[in-house]
Every structure is written in structure tokens, then in C-alpha cells.
Amino acid sequence: MSSIKGFIVAGTHSGCGKTSVALGLMAALARRNIKVQPFKTGPDFIDPGHHSRAAGRPCHNLDGWMLSGDTLRDIFSRYAQNADACIVEGVMGLYDGYSALDETGSTSHLSKKLNLPVILVVDAGSMARSAAALVQGFCNFDPETPIAGVIFNRVGSSKHARILEEAISLTDVPLVGCLPRREEISTPSRHLGLVTPDHLEDLDFKYNALADWVEENLELEQIIEALPDIPLQPRFDEVPMIPRVRIGVARDDAFSFYYEENLRLLREAGAELIPFSPIEAKELPEGISGLYFGGGYPELASFDLAQNTKLRRAIADFSATGHPVYAECGGFMYLMESISKDDRLFPMCGVFPFRCSMQSRFQALGYREVKLARETILGPEGTKVRGHEFHYSALEGIKETTQTSYQVTSKKTVSTNEGFIANGNTLGSYIHLHFASNPLVAKNFVEACIHSSRMENI
Structure with a gap:
């Protein structure tokens, strides 16, 4: 059975920066000629458009409420087969899904269905020791959700980063890195999501800026090497249909x-x-x-x-x-x-x-x-x-x-x-x-x- 390296970029809430982080990771790996297969949790259309442009491969939606577990695994395995790594962007907060009482449709639900580790993005602006309490709370809420690391976003200074590093040592969660505040490279919003790629100019510049932001502050090789191998369902080469x-x-x-x-x-x-x-x-x-x-x-x-x-x-x-x-x-x-x-x-x-x-x-x-x-x-x-x-x-x-x-x-x-x-x-x-x-x-x-x-x- 074949396998692949992969993980989910999740967030504590909508607006914490997980889309920027996911796009930066995809673009950074893609420009190193690493074949990145992007996926998006939930029913979104706009984020997948950005993922496809940044990674150079079509993005596919994985929704745990609309789709069965078997279908989720089939779609994931189908498109991960010829990739070097998979990055899945989560939806809203890690545990947000169909309802407040049900995990179905949440990023956490998907991570367990696909056995994918989670890297949690935390908006650490104006936080210090409390950031560790927040992370610990997310880990304890559902211990079966495999949170493999945390990225602190919107970090104000190198001093702020050192405080966050000290605080996270109080938990058992590895720190993947601290990303400084860069509002100038964030993607503008429209309606319920981001602006579609077709309505933005200088996309290559924006994606490269996000890739630089990620590469300058995260150890990409260590992130990939530390991830477990995710088994893929065996597949036969598909025989194309003759159009009717x-x-x-x-x-x-x-x-x-x-x-x-x-x-x-x-x-x-x-x-x-x-x-x-x-x-x-x-x-x-x-x-x-x-x-x-x-x-x-x-x-x-x-x-x-x-x-x-x-x-x-x-x-x-x-x-x-x-x-x-x-x-x-x-x-x-x-x-x-x-x-x-x-x-x-x-x-x-x-x-x-x-x-x-x-x-x-x-x-x-x-x-x-x-x-x-x-x-x-x-x-x-x-x-x-x-x-x-x-x-x-x-x-x-x-x-x-x-x-x-x-x-x-x-x-x-x-x-x-x-x-x-x-x-x-x-x-x-x-x-x-x-x-x-x-x-x-x-x-x-x-x-x-x-x-x-x-x-x-x-």
C-alpha cells in the first residue's frame, strides 16, 4: 500500500490566518518542485481556487457532512496518488461543523476520518501565557484529535515570539514556528469568503510573498520529515470514458x-x-x-x-x-x-x-x-x-x-x-x-x- 506525507492546517477560529498559512506552505513547497496536492475542508469554493493557483494542482473539497467516510477516503486517495505531500486547509475553528453538539463536518472530524495530523494556527496577537492555555484547551477538548503542532500567527516582535516559545513549553504540543504580523500580504474578503483568484491582480507576487513569509519563519523540511506516513487506498489506473x-x-x-x-x-x-x-x-x-x-x-x-x-x-x-x-x-x-x-x-x-x-x-x-x-x-x-x-x-x-x-x-x-x-x-x-x-x-x-x-x- 502506498503512502504520503500530509497534514491539516486548522485554526482556532475563522480569521486567525489559516488560509494565509496554508497558501504560504503550498506555494513554498511548490516552488521547490515538490508536488503538493491541496484539499479544502467544507463546502468552500473560493479557497480552493487560491489553493489550485498556489499549488499548481486542482484543489478538491472534503466535507464530512455532505460525504460519507468511504467517499472522503476515496477522494483523498484518488488525488494524493501522484503527489509528494498533501495539505488540507480546515474550515472555521477546528471543532466547528454541522452543529454545536456534533463534530460532523468539522476539521477535527475530517482529521480522524483520514488519520491526518493537525497543525493548529493560533492568532497570538495581544497574547502571551494565555496562548498556551488556549492551545491546551483545544488539545483537551477532544484528545482523539491528533494536534501535532502549533503555529503562532500575528506575532508582534522577536520578544513576543520568545514569550510564546516559553509559554508553549508548558504544554505537550510542539511549536512549529512564529509568524510575524504581515497584514499587507493578507487576502481581502468578500461576502462569506475570500476574493476569487479571478478578481485579484498580481497573484504570483502575493503567493510568493506568502511563501517567503512561511520559509523565513518555519522549518519546512523538519515539518515534512516529522509527519507520519498516511496510507492511501490502493487504486487501479482509470480507463477514460468515451463521451456520449x-x-x-x-x-x-x-x-x-x-x-x-x-x-x-x-x-x-x-x-x-x-x-x-x-x-x-x-x-x-x-x-x-x-x-x-x-x-x-x-x-x-x-x-x-x-x-x-x-x-x-x-x-x-x-x-x-x-x-x-x-x-x-x-x-x-x-x-x-x-x-x-x-x-x-x-x-x-x-x-x-x-x-x-x-x-x-x-x-x-x-x-x-x-x-x-x-x-x-x-x-x-x-x-x-x-x-x-x-x-x-x-x-x-x-x-x-x-x-x-x-x-x-x-x-x-x-x-x-x-x-x-x-x-x-x-x-x-x-x-x-x-x-x-x-x-x-x-x-x-x-x-x-x-x-x-x-x-x-x-
Whole structure:
């Protein structure tokens, strides 16, 4: 059985600097020609984009609530096979997950599922001896969580670093290093996460600055050498599928939120994925039998999207013919009548007979389990799949006659209806579904596109 060196970069809380540390480590190792496979805990889309750019390899999400333990191990082993080391960035605080009473979905939960050691990032600003108490508390809260070391971040001076070194000696946790405060190289935030790589300039400079910050203050070789070997599940070389149908996938600055595993499962089911830009393309890709609109920030490109009237009409016509169209969150917003923002109304595709408006506070946030209440392009009635929802826009003008197909449950006990249907085979929702929580969903969508293609040729 093969093995690999790997660890999780976790944090005491959101905003402690774990993303900067993870990116710095990835970039530092990658520029030494070490093949680093990045992963991200939880349902995030923005951090994985940065990881992919910094490490030079696609990042994959590992979510312990949406995915089973076997699926987590399968994804980890699949993409770790040809790497030299794996770095997983955690989500929120180390123990934060689905609920306050349940570890599911937390970084701690993932570390135990994959037997990955944790390096804990602590914001040590304005702390001295208390930093040791904080670390000890994290270790004692769940002794089964393998905390292998600690990194103190936002350290004010060399004197401050010496005090922290003395304090951590009161615990049994090794000190990996102290990182000085460097606010000028932090990554700005937008909405619920970081700014996407597509909306930042001088990325190579930023990643190199983070790599320098890490290399100057941490002993990278010692970190890697001290890590245990993580066994990987044995795998056979995969035989690629011959594509049976072409599906257009919206990919540009406005639409970039896709789980890599979703795309792989579509290809595995027989789809050839054809990327196109709703901002720039004047027509849909040739020969497609389905469309997939992922999430993103369409509100940031609302002017350009609205100006591309030719493509908006082509998408509306494609949907009207009954071809399968699946859209989530930002893609769902694009298929509505309009997006309103800053007292301006931007026309969109008009597939769904309602609109959305941008709000100053988020309108929904959390895990969702979907059960299909009727047969759709994702599967028969009763099909279950898990996902996550977060958005700042609010729906307006929904008619009572508008059909829905999702029975949605979350931590709230009240079930809600979502999954709006238009033209029979267009399905849209704010929920980002993870197809690996039920791979039949990807297969069903591809089969619906194949059926549509055959009907068109009759």
C-alpha cells in the first residue's frame, strides 16, 4: 500500500490566518518542485481556487457532512496518488461543523476520518501565557484529535515570539514556528469568503510573498520529515470514458463555483464538458445537449451579462426546447428575469419568471439535504442528495403556480420547498449540490442529456 506525507492546517477560529498559512506552505513547497496536492475542508469554493493557483494542482473539497467516510477516503486517495505531500486547509475553528453538539463536518472530524495530523494556527496577537492555555484547551477538548503542532500567527516582535516559545513549553504540543504580523500580504474578503483568484491582480507576487513569509519563519523540511506516513487506498489506473454527450458548462469570472468532483462524475457518466463564457460568448457551444450553470458572483458582472443579449436569448431558447439545464446559486440568478443591485435593474435570461435583488446581509447559510418530490433531470422522485447554501440575494415576484421539486431539510426542523422548474427540464436552486453525496445524480443528469439528444435527432 502506498503512502504520503500530509497534514491539516486548522485554526482556532475563522480569521486567525489559516488560509494565509496554508497558501504560504503550498506555494513554498511548490516552488521547490515538490508536488503538493491541496484539499479544502467544507463546502468552500473560493479557497480552493487560491489553493489550485498556489499549488499548481486542482484543489478538491472534503466535507464530512455532505460525504460519507468511504467517499472522503476515496477522494483523498484518488488525488494524493501522484503527489509528494498533501495539505488540507480546515474550515472555521477546528471543532466547528454541522452543529454545536456534533463534530460532523468539522476539521477535527475530517482529521480522524483520514488519520491526518493537525497543525493548529493560533492568532497570538495581544497574547502571551494565555496562548498556551488556549492551545491546551483545544488539545483537551477532544484528545482523539491528533494536534501535532502549533503555529503562532500575528506575532508582534522577536520578544513576543520568545514569550510564546516559553509559554508553549508548558504544554505537550510542539511549536512549529512564529509568524510575524504581515497584514499587507493578507487576502481581502468578500461576502462569506475570500476574493476569487479571478478578481485579484498580481497573484504570483502575493503567493510568493506568502511563501517567503512561511520559509523565513518555519522549518519546512523538519515539518515534512516529522509527519507520519498516511496510507492511501490502493487504486487501479482509470480507463477514460468515451463521451456520449456534450454538456456546456458556464466558466468565467462570473461563474467559477464548481466542485471538481461534480465535474469528474459527469465525465465518468459519459459527458464531454464544453466550457463557455456567458460574459463573452455570443452563442452556445455547438452540439451540446445540456447546460450546467454553477455559482459565482454574477452580480459583479451584471452589466456585462446584461449586455450580452444574443447569448441570453440563445439560453432562453435552449431551455424552451426542453433540453436539460441545471443551475445553482449564481447560475440560478442568471436564469431569472433580472438582478437588481445598487438601485439598478439588470436583465438576465428570463427562463425563470421571477427576479432577485442583492441585499446587504446574507439571506441563507448552511447545509441542506434535498429530497426530490418529483422526477427531474437529476433523478426520480425520492432521490436524496446533500449540499450547501449561501447567498446575499433575495427572490422577488415568485408566482404561486411556479413548480418546485426539492423538499429541503436543514438544522431547522421545518422542511422547505425549493428547486424551481421551468420548461419541464430546467432546474434551478440556490443550493450547491455535491454530486459525490449521491453519484447517481450526475449519471441521471447525463442520461437526461443523452435522451434529449436522441429525441432531437428523431
